[in-house]
Amino acid sequence: MANTEEEFLDLIDQHQKLIHNVCRMYTGNVDDHQDLFQEIMVQLWKGYANFEKRSKVSTWMYRVSLYTAISHIKRVIKQREAQPHLDLDLDYEQPSLESDSAPLQEAIERLDDGDRAIVLLHLDEKSYKEMAEILGISDSNVGVRLNRVKKKLKTLLISEK
Amino acid sequence: MELEELKEQIADSQVSYSRSELKEIFTLRTKRTVSKINRKMLIDALLMILTTALLVAATFIIGLRSRYVVSGQIIGFSLLIFVHYRIKSVLIKKAQNSDNGLQIGAEKLVRILNKYIYAYKIILPSFFSILTIKHYYDLTHNWSAVSDHWLIIIIAAVTGYIAANITAKMIYGKELNKLKKIIEAMDWTD
CATH class of the missing domain: 1.20.5 (Single alpha-helices involved in coiled-coils or other helix-helix interfaces)
Known part of the structure; x- marks a missing residue:
């Protein structure tokens, strides 16, 4: 395998948790999760040669992953339905989180794509500055929007009770 | 929780x-x-x-009597598709790797793509009409004779406009929809 390919795989290996977090946030089952992960890898590889490393690697990876998750997910699922799933024999399962987090996770699933992106970055403990860089909004806007999303989640949780 | x-x-x-x-x-x-x-x-x-x-x-x-005009139109149209294609792939690659965040990046790209689409909607009809005018002028060397064919010149321009629209939709349609989805997702102005 060529050096560039090895470097790329090292990068994916180091930051794969980030990609898994995006996949978990935007998919509801293991198959979709795996397919989205693979699609994100395709998009990252396509952009890797042009990545000028002016921003942090994680910022770039978040941008590409979120872009792919929001704009490609329907196509990714449709493609799997149209074509036989590639059997990679991966020993992987969707993480099972504590059951008391289930209502909160269900409420997050009911948020729209943009709100979910804010929650995702907040859960990954990104600073407002990094969130702003990834999402393309101002730092102050991040705070306002995060508070709004938190309120929305509270309302959803109350209405579910 | x-x-x-x-x-x-x-x-x-x-x-x-x-x-x-x-x-x-x-x-x-x-x-x-x-x-x-x-x-x-x-x-x-x-x-x-x-x-x-x-x-x-x-x-x-x-x-064909007007083979040079028709051939010119065909080659022009093919070049336009090729340029469109290159611009799209280069811009999308750049957008994904730029320092702009998702919202700014997507908005910027939509603005650029729309500018190109508008430009081609002007360039292609003009190109078709100029070639048609040139064709009639070459035949008669008389401007008033050219003006007698105003309807054909207009038809050429309209054909160019329709062709530009179809091409833009075919080449940019899917990408523009994806970008609009990103902009919508990142728009919290409700």
């Missing part, structure tokens, strides 16, 4: 592929998909060149 507690749970969760699994995904999916996309682009380019050559050759074989 609060978001802060979920944050701790997610930080503790161990979701990962092994290095060999990643390598397998990369070899079996990533590289194959990218090669497939590149192959498809090459086939598209070859088909376009072949179609253009066949259409131009046909105008000469059947001895």
Whole structure:
């Protein structure tokens, strides 16, 4: 395998948790999760040669992953339905989180794509500055929007009770 | 449960592929998909060149009187599609790797793509009409005789406009929809 390919795989290996977090946030089952992960890898590889490393690697990876998750997910699922799933024999399962987090996770699933992106970055403990860089909004806007999303989640949780 | 507690749970969760699994995904999916996309682009380019050559050759074989005009229009149209295609792929690659965030990046790209689409909507009809005018002028060397064919000149312009619209939709349609989806997702102005 060529050096560039090895470097790329090292990068994916180091930051794969980030990609898994995006996949978990935007998919509801293991198959979709795996397919989205693979699609994100395709998009990252396509952009890797042009990545000028002016921003942090994680910022770039978040941008590409979120872009792919929001704009490609329907196509990714449709493609799997149209074509036989590639059997990679991966020993992987969707993480099972504590059951008391289930209502909160269900409420997050009911948020729209943009709100979910804010929650995702907040859960990954990104600073407002990094969130702003990834999402393309101002730092102050991040705070306002995060508070709004938190309120929305509270309302959803109350209405579910 | 609060978001802060979920944050701790997610930080503790161990979701990962092994290095060999990643390598397998990369070899079996990533590289194959990218090669497939590149192959498809090459086939598209070859088909376009072949179609253009066949259409131009046909105008000469059947001895069309306005073969130079028609051939010029065909070649112009093919060049336009090629330029569109290149711009799209270069811009989208740049957008994904730019320092702009998702919202700003998508908005900027939509603005640029729309500018190109508007430009082609002006350039293509003008190009079609100029070639038609030139054709009638070459035949008669008389401007008033050219003006007698105003309806055909207008039809050429309208055809150019329709062709520009169809081309823009075919080439940019899907990408513009994806970008609009990103902009909508990032728009919290409700």
